[in-house]
Amino acid sequence: MCSFCSLSKAIEISTSPQTIFINEYLDILQSRNADLSFQQALQHFQDKKFTANLDNKVSFGSTNNVVWASLVIKNTSTENVNKLFYIDSAWLDRAEFYFLYNDNLIGEALIGDLLPFDSRVTKTRMFSVQHTFAPASTVVLMKFQSQDPLLIPIFLSTNEIVNSNLTLLNYFYGFIYGAFFILLVYNIALSLSLKDSRYVYYSLYLLSFFCLNLSYTGHGYKFLWSGSVFLQQWLMPLFLYLYILFGIAFCFEFLKLKVFLPKVYKRKKSIYAGLILLVILLFIIGDRLLAVQLGVALTSLLVVIFISLGVMALKHGHKMAKFFIPAVLMGAGGAAISAATTWGIIPYNTMLFHGIEIGMLLEMSLLAVALGFNLKEMNNARIIAEVNAQIDPLTTLFNRRAFAATVEPQWHLGIRDNKPFSLILLDIDWFKRINDDYGHAAGDTTLKAIAETLNRKVRKSDILARWGGEEFIIFLPNTSKLSATNLANVIRQEIERMTVLHTNVELKVTASFGVADHTVQQNKLEDLIKLADDALYKAKSSGRNIVCTA
Numbered sequence: 001m002c003s004f005c006s007l008s009k010a011i012e013i014s015t016s017p018q019t020i021f022i023n024e025y026l027d028i029l030q031s032r033n034a035d036l037s038f039q040q041a042l043q044h045f046q047d048k049k050f051t052a053n054l055d056n057k058v059s060f061g062s063t064n065n066v067v068w069a070s071l072v073i074k075n076t077s078t079e080n081v082n083k084l085f086y087i088d089s090a091w092l093d094r095a096e097f098y099f100l101y102n103d104n105l106i107g108e109a110l111i112g113d114l115l116p117f118d119s120r121v122t123k124t125r126m127f128s129v130q131h132t133f134a135p136a137s138t139v140v141l142m143k144f145q146s147q148d149p150l151l152i153p154i155f156l157s158t159n160e161i162v163n164s165n166l167t168l169l170n171y172f173y174g175f176i177y178g179a180f181f182i183l184l185v186y187n188i189a190l191s192l193s194l195k196d197s198r199y200v201y202y203s204l205y206l207l208s209f210f211c212l213n214l215s216y217t218g219h220g221y222k223f224l225w226s227g228s229v230f231l232q233q234w235l236m237p238l239f240l241y242l243y244i245l246f247g248i249a250f251c252f253e254f255l256k257l258k259v260f261l262p263k264v265y266k267r268k269k270s271i272y273a274g275l276i277l278l279v280i281l282l283f284i285i286g287d288r289l290l291a292v293q294l295g296v297a298l299t300s301l302l303v304v305i306f307i308s309l310g311v312m313a314l315k316h317g318h319k320m321a322k323f324f325i326p327a328v329l330m331g332a333g334g335a336a337i338s339a340a341t342t343w344g345i346i347p348y349n350t351m352l353f354h355g356i357e358i359g360m361l362l363e364m365s366l367l368a369v370a371l372g373f374n375l376k377e378m379n380n381a382r383i384i385a386e387v388n389a390q391i392d393p394l395t396t397l398f399n400r401r402a403f404a405a406t407v408e409p410q411w412h413l414g415i416r417d418n419k420p421f422s423l424i425l426l427d428i429d430w431f432k433r434i435n436d437d438y439g440h441a442a443g444d445t446t447l448k449a450i451a452e453t454l455n456r457k458v459r460k461s462d463i464l465a466r467w468g469g470e471e472f473i474i475f476l477p478n479t480s481k482l483s484a485t486n487l488a489n490v491i492r493q494e495i496e497r498m499t500v501l502h503t504n505v506e507l508k509v510t511a512s513f514g515v516a517d518h519t520v521q522q523n524k525l526e527d528l529i530k531l532a533d534d535a536l537y538k539a540k541s542s543g544r545n546i547v548c549t550a
């Protein structure tokens, strides 16, 4: 019988299918000089130098250290039982498994990223090792080594259970990647059509996280670079730094730091240059452990910086920061749950371990909503700007530009249909005196009152506009000079009759009118306006408050 099986707490297995999380059964030997040979490790195991894995630890840090683990498995049945060791991590440089039965080494397996994916016996995205356990006890010695975070959540299960769990996980990733893909396409389309840098940086930020996720979940190694150990080793840190770089660029543009925090924005170029230089240096040195440790530390620091910038931008009145802060908190919250699971602060659980992906999806979705909201705001601002470009803000009548644009088609229609059309130009008399005697506000009230009167008197088909300071213009389609003159007189009388009330002061005003109609000599609108203006001048010089025709 096995001479040292009594040393450890044994896991009992039988033919019934079950999944056991074995970290709590492990005994561990972790020290700086733990890079022992198998024989040395076995000796340490026999000498009881392995200690219980306290708190069911799954993560042994980002370290150059080697971790040895031991486990006793007791097959309580009378048959051989086939089991699968499944490590729920795709990110491990090297693991060795030694199986001892009756003190004899009966099997060993080597797995890890340092072997090309193609050479794996079981081609699962995560690492796995199969073994057939004979009745009674088997000792398993395991050696783990990784410059990446040494994360080893190990399950003992069957092929069928692992495959069915992997199918579930595939649906999960299908959903997450599908959602990322839709967000990416949507934002790339927006960045192409709007030429707004925020959408470009959002797309790059999302794409870099997507690539980072592909690399550390093992999808990339399985499907994209399965033959290259070098890419598997170095793409993850590279994507991590790209994610940081584009995260900063997105934060700068999204929070409009140029406007809200110009002092910080000015440092943009030196921050980018510093980061790029750091990446080049790390890659030249070739220390992957340092690259990963620094990258993870920078990512954590970034969350604090992002939230601080978000709060500062919000204080400076940037509305979009309202979306940015909870979005970053969601992403960081997901990452914190993953980290807490990884570090054993909360019990390990596959779903909690994927908190970072769910958090990132929520973050990215909220940011996409924010960009959509911004799109709506931009659209509203554009509509307001377009309206403002046509409307005189005081009287809300058309301005000169809008008048000319609106009259243009009516002018050509009148000529084509051989219909008469006329123009009235009117100017308030002695308007300067109102301003001088009662103030500018009284002048404004008068202008508004006259605009209202004109609006009431003209037809819906007539085109009315404020021509300038105290001048108004009316284009009358399908109207003869006589009819236009009659209308001008009606308006003149109405203005003469009206009383403008301004802060308890009753103001009386009159206006002078020039009327002209279209004749064959006139080629353009300006010619007609010139005639009406001449007539108006005549009215002014003839004593005011009268209508003169061209």
Ligand SMILES: Nc1nc2c(ncn2[C@@H]2O[C@H](COP(=O)(O)OP(=O)(O)OP(=O)(O)O)[C@@H](O)[C@H]2O)c(=O)[nH]1
Residues within 6 Å of the ligand: 394, 427, 428, 429, 430, 431, 432, 433, 435, 439, 440, 441, 442, 443, 444, 447, 468, 469, 470, 540, 544
């Ligand atoms: N309150 C106010 N005044 C304006 C506005 N636009 C122009 N004005 C003023 O309108 C006055 C026009 O004065 P003038 O061109 O001398 O004409 P007037 O006093 O009406 O004299 P006549 O046209 O010869 O009867 C100027 O004092 C302008 O400053 C405005 O939007 N609001």
